[in-house]
């Protein structure tokens with residue numbers, strides 16, 4: 592039954608995405624030039640809206656597959672930013688992230704800032720999942736962290752909130768184009784999904800810098816670029832309009848699908 596449902600879902604997605612395949616981007620390198628390609632972006636935006644509605648209708652609240660310890664074959668391959676050099680990040684790293692705070696604010700009743708020790712003392716979840724990067728590689732790894740739903744309960748989300756935005760430390764801009772801080776986002780369904788965690792542990796150890804220390808998001812039903820690393824602020828919003836390119840993520844602003852479901 593599940594396999595059958597999965598197959599028809601993939602078929603539908605295949606149809607929805609067919610027009611896109613020739614535009615599919617190769618990966619996680621820096622493709623700043625794409626920001627100018629208005630026509631391609633509009634085409635993708637229309638197809639993305641369709642994909643989102645189909646996926647939300649068919650995927651419901653299903654869990655991403657989880658794996659056994661024996662299926663962890665290698666360390667999580669670092670990709671994208673691996674060693675952020677922003678002054679704020681370097682200062683925190685120099686002190687072993689003792690002064691790190693995760694800010695949770697925006698459309699919430701009670702904005703909060705959590706230390707790593709506080710996060711460690713909250714309920715935790717550990718899951719072994721597969722990370723799929725659009726560059727065409729996958730890694731199975733064990734992630735430990737605080738369920739995002741728990742963090743949201745601490746701040747009391749206001750009814751107007753529609754999306755959760757993850758703000759990161761790393762700047763992928765250059766001096767000519769100005770700053771371009773990595774950011775990502777998800778809807779409230781993924782935010783409240785049981786496998787969505789703010790992860791501080793990887794394969795039984797503290798999350799390494801290369802994989803997003805001290806805190807990164809795992810939103811397990813989505814592609815690699817949705818898994819924001821180096822997160823310092825979680826903001827509840829009702830729209831992306833105010834943020835950078837307005838498309839809800841660093842790669843989305845450069846043409847990638849926002850939902851990015853797998």
Ligand SMILES: Nc1nc2c(c(=O)[nH]1)N[C@H]1C(S)=C(S)[C@@H](COP(=O)(O)O)O[C@H]1N2
Pocket residue numbers: 618619667668669670671672723724725759760761773801802803815816817818819820821
């Ligand atoms: N802050 C930040 N998060 C990021 C990225 C990045 O460059 N910066 N790259 C993304 C991409 S494309 C992938 S595949 C994964 C890689 O995570 P990993 O380094 O733990 O494998 O992180 C995602 N999250």
Ligand SMILES: [Mo]
Pocket residue numbers: 618619670723724725726815816
């Ligand atoms: Mo990726």
